[in-house]
Amino acid sequence: MSILEKKVIFPFTRIHNPMLIEAYLENGVIHDAFIADTLYRGFEQILVGRSAFDMPYYTQRICGICSSAHALASAKAVEQALGMTVPPNGIILRNLIVAGDYLQNHIRHFYLMSLPDYFKGPDLPPFTPHLEGDIRLTPDEDKLLTEHYFQSLAVSRDAHAAFAVFGGKAPHGHGIVAGGCTVGVDADRINRYRGYLVTILDFINYVMLPDVEFLVERYPEYVNLGKGNGNFLSVGGFNQPDGSSLISEGVVLQDKHQPFNGDLITEEATTAWYKPTEPVHPWQIRTEPDRNQPAGYTWNKAPRYQGQAMEVGPLARAVVAKEKIIGYGALARHWSRVMEAKKIAEASMIWLKRLVPGAETLNTKIEQDSGMGIGYVEAMRGSLSHWCKIEKGRVKHYQIITPSTWNFASRDKEGNCSVGELSIRGLTIKLPELKEAGRVIRSFDPCFSCSVHLLDGEKLRTLEVRV
């Protein structure tokens, strides 16, 4: 019997917020790995007691890179709870705001977060010290990708500027509120948004698509390296005024397509730093943080669909919608992400034409002051759901499951692990600092600022304001 070698990678850089990987290697092959989130902020508890209309602004502060998705999910939850209706123009405007954020995220994720795993880059910080090994590019190609890297910075900030045309500022925009979007539509704004969009679309078509295909050509085995467990989930996104949506909802359980049913989602905490709970629906979950939990290793809870761990993200969306995919591994996820960026940029062009200048974009009338609502949104990196219970205009219960909680959940009672932990099992490691595992894990676009939050913790102290 061979001895397992333990390897800890922390900080796991180029994702959002702290991620720790504890891998157990057997003769250079990952036998088992634990992925832990080491930051806990307790947003769900902070949200309780606040005005329902503040939710689209406050929940954005959960995540810096997918802020608008949180705003949209909470706005939808509040609208459902209070019986609000959104005018057609408002629906399109909110789609355009989130589309700007999507494009920003996809471009930034591909170039800033993932590409440094595949190219060397210039000899200056933050590229040095280089993560050496397995770079299959000539110096000229390396230089070209470096130029694209810096070009992508300019294009992704254009995407955020497009967001800000209707969203006020980015990140953490102001445009999306419960009831619609606060900005009116006029030719000036449409013109401005269109200008940014043309630049972005050109970049996707002529730089980003060739780049991802170039990587697929140079690193062919990564197309199917780091596969998930074959379960995919999408809750649907980009609703359109005619009732259809651009991203379809659905579930794939081991090649079987099923309609999505939100009641089958459960959450549990057995191996996380919370007081242990049975798997229950997010409406009922009562969890308390407990840093001294002996079985705990992460702050991520364990969401399951029909008891199964699911993969979410652009690849999952493509599988659910039966679109073209090139595989199920790391580079296949990147490829799907780039194709999705193209699809959304093209759809935004059509939405721009459907806007009616001068028409209503916001309707703040409410039917009742109490109620329960759910906001399902396909965010940049997967399925995002907000459950919100409101009493007399104030939040009584708030629960969030983010994409990275799906992908990097803690283990459940039976010891089943998440897609993220499964994907690096059996990976042969030859390079320093588990570089291969980094390539696989970053293809999920993990965002750990999102994935941790809680519900009902103990009351600790009263309001403290430092002046």
Place this chain on the structure above:
Amino acid sequence: MLSRREFLKLIVKGAILGNFISLITPELEKALAQDEVKKLPILMVETGTCTGDSISLDDIWTPTLSDIFTNLTEWRYDWTMMQAQGDLAYKVLLETEEKDIQDFVLLVQGSMLRRDNGRYNYAGYENGQLVTGLDLVRRLGLKAKYVVAIGNCAAYGGPVSGFPNPTQATGVQNILPERRVINVSGCPAHPDWIVGTLLHLAFYGEPELEKFGRPKMFYGETIHNNCPRRRYYDQGIFATDIGQKECLYRVGCKGPVTYADCPLRRWNDRYNWPIGCNTPCIGCTEPGYPDLMEPFTSHFPDIPFPGGSRAATDRIGKGVLGLATLGIGTYFLTSYYKGRIHRTLLKSTVKGKKKIKLKKATVYHQYRPKDPQEE
């Protein structure tokens, strides 16, 4: 030898082209080798944050990030940018800490979580032990040349410290009382504020700070003072709901109490900003955000105290009444002390010849406490 003028030319060229490869010219390399151009070593530590400030920094319009990396700073340690991972990455931090003591700039992003001695947030791994963000920031903070807290979380605790503050979050200054922390506040901080402050540190040292530790050049005036909708306010024309084009004061705008230059600077390509999209300012650069600024879209200050909002609003109402009573009382007392009431009474009751002369007041508002600096 490279003169300052030539060097500036190079920087301008880099900013226009945005292409750093054409920028590393032999002259610049020589200048860097001769230590004429001192680049600022940067260590960025992320604690309880959403990384919104990193994303905001990526949105900088000018100078470009390539110019910042090449000419202004040595962007050594930043989780969202650096290529290395694991121990290889952490070694950069340790080496800088050892070699460039009192020379590097520590950027902190995210609030300091104090619960359980900071075990709710880990930021490093040394000798088989996890290091809490709290310890790391304190350790590096005492060795850094400047400590810059970016974002409201790092500056004052921010949204993470909202009631009931489950992680006992606070700002960096509170855990580093020994030294001054430069607060570049905002949720997120504007990229110009971050890089402008860094450039000031690189070229001219510490900028002038206002009372909450923010650079005066960015946080010197209230939003209200420079607001393009100020004329509506002055004429008393107020919006009745969000999404309207008039002054948003009555729907909860916190512009009058928020110090920042958003109205002039604006966001993302300088086209739009929160009030520009018909929503109120939510006061994200101020200490006390978000609890003192909520609800964001209502006029009355309403702090989510335990026990419900109504009681809280009543209490605030009583507080205001108390303050008003105190103010009026003080006015009368001062007036009595100054003899003003006496004179006024005399003036109104005594008529005719016996009318006494009134002394002219030399200073208006005599009863206002004097500014100690004036003396």
